[in-house]
Amino acid sequence: MENHSAPSDVKDWNGDTIVMFQEDLFQEVKGKVSEKWFYTYFKNESSKLPRVDMLNLLSSYVGFENWHAFKASHISEEKKSNSVKKLSWLIIFIPITIVFMVTMNSKNEFKFCFNDDLNSTIVNQIDIKVLQDDQSPLYFKTDSLGCFNYETKSDKITFVVYSPYYKTDTIVRSIDKNEHQSIKLQSDDYALVLKYYTSGNVKDWKKHKHKLQQLIHNDAQIYRFYEDNIGVEIYTKEDFVRLLTIPTKTLKKIKVLDKSYENNQIKTLKFTVK
Structure with a gap:
């Protein structure tokens, strides 16, 4: 200050x-x-x-x-005197105070698990941004079971879910309707198609290349992020298609970080190679 x-x-x-x-x-x-x-x-x-x-x-x-x-x-001078009378009073008062504080600070526990369009558990980690009134948002990820836990004094929770392969959605739930809720996320079909083509499990590579040409916008802005914040590399559409149409072990290590669309084609794409 x-x-x-x-x-x-x-x-x-x-x-x-x-x-x-x-x-x-x-x-x-x-x-x-x-x-x-x-x-x-x-x-x-x-x-x-x-x-x-x-x-x-x-x-x-x-x-x-x-x-x-x-x-x-x-600690005041009065509190420093450890008389038996004051100690006895504290022994009685402190448990009462603790019970009161616990009651006043009791929190509601929310728990959500995420499923896809086929009601299958989404095991890939989902990014979650919890929105708070007059405060900065809090960021979490789902656990290995595809679930998310959060405690708050509020009776309502509002959060946004992000995933490379599912559409972004804002969820609002109240505690009285929260019984280990299952939330269904809508698949991002274009991202899932791209994931299929990056898997490398295709036989006809010419056809594979043609499909990718259709999936990606001619003016697409494509960024490769390197681990440990080493840097960012910019790819043209042709560079990226070439990367995905050469059958190497790299294909199965590609992970989509973010994307956007224009006219049903991928216009911007961020990815990394694990």
Whole structure:
């Protein structure tokens, strides 16, 4: 707050504010916290404290020697007297307070599993963006069973699902109708056709090439993303078709990341080779 302009409530900080905090923290105490860590302990309701080394880091940032010194400074002289009477009162009061806090902070648990048009479980990971009122969205992925769990104090959840092979959809559900719900996603036929042609399991490669020429727009913008953020390579339509019509082991390692269409043809495509 002394060095930057930021909302007084940490939960209102956006991505830019978090970056400024990370830079200020490093400048002051030569320590770092990741954006994921920040969202876990500051933007969301965490069930436990961070590790002691992180508490020591933050305590140092606000002018204390360590976490122990920070706690000690917030204890009044009256609380430091460990009389038997006060200890007995705390023994009675603390469990009541815990029960009250648990009741006040109880959360609703949502669970969803995803199926395709044939009611088969979608085992490929699906990206999920949970939308929150007046807060940044939260990002998740489905587990190995094709399901997604989320806890919130709200009685309603709104989230967007993304998948290379299924159409993007926005889902809204209420807790009173949430009994391990199964959500059906609509297949993206063009993406599934492309997946078939990238599998390499075809015999007539000339016919294979002709089908790809029809599937991809002449002015398509195609990007290959390399792992570990090495870089991005731009492909022409002919470059990409050539890649998919040479029977190599690379074909089965191609993974579509994103795509868009124009006139029933793929106009933009992002892919990687695992």
